[in-house]
Amino acid sequence: MTHLKPGDPAPNFSLPRDDGSQFELAAAAGKPVVIYFYPEDDSGGCVDENQEFSALSPEFAALGATLVGVSPDDLESHRKFRAKYGLAVPLAADPERIAIEAFGLWQMKKLYGREFMGLVRTSFIIDAEGRVARIIRATRIKGHAAKMLEALKDVVAGK
Numbered sequence: 421m422t423h424l425k426p427g428d429p430a431p432n433f434s435l436p437r438d439d440g441s442q443f444e445l446a447a448a449a450g451k452p453v454v455i456y457f458y459p460e461d462d463s464g465g466c467v468d469e470n471q472e473f474s475a476l477s478p479e480f481a482a483l484g485a486t487l488v489g490v491s492p493d494d495l496e497s498h499r500k501f502r503a504k505y506g507l508a509v510p511l512a513a514d515p516e517r518i519a520i521e522a523f524g525l526w527q528m529k530k531l532y533g534r535e536f537m538g539l540v541r542t543s544f545i546i547d548a549e550g551r552v553a554r555i556i557r558a559t560r561i562k563g564h565a566a567k568m569l570e571a572l573k574d575v576v577a578g579k
Contacts, residue, residue, distance in 0.1 A: 438502055454568055456489050457489075470511075488509065
């Protein structure tokens with residue numbers, strides 16, 4: 421799991437997004453940020469996760485939160501992925517794993533007996549003061565976005 425824990429200052433990072441904007445965590449200070457890290461564009465679980473976050477994006481916005489998806493794919497991959505599925509959330513490209521490694525998510529994984537390095541699907545809520553408020557590993561993709569929305573409601577309410 422990540423080396424970060426709730427209450428820690430969130431590592432600042434700046435990444436380009438597929439909508440042409442730049443996302444910098446420090447620039448979002450003063451309001452909560454929900455960052456979901458996912459392994460790969462256009463793969464089964466990642467499609468489901470991005471579609472769920474997109475469907476709930478108005479509710480995240482209503483709570484004053486900035487929502488951003490991050491994967492190691494490049495901008496062109498993100499553009500195609502968002503267009504193909506009509507995704508609402510701008511996606512940040514992290515092919516050099518700047519944010520992924522800062523958040524401690526590039527780790528040894530095991531699949532069908534094969535070990536490899538990869539991104540551990542995890543989401544973070546960063547509070548308005550720039551501290552890690554919640555860390556939720558997406559062990560079950562279906563419903564993960566709704567789980568993050570409920571956690572955000574608690575953070576905003578001061579729970």
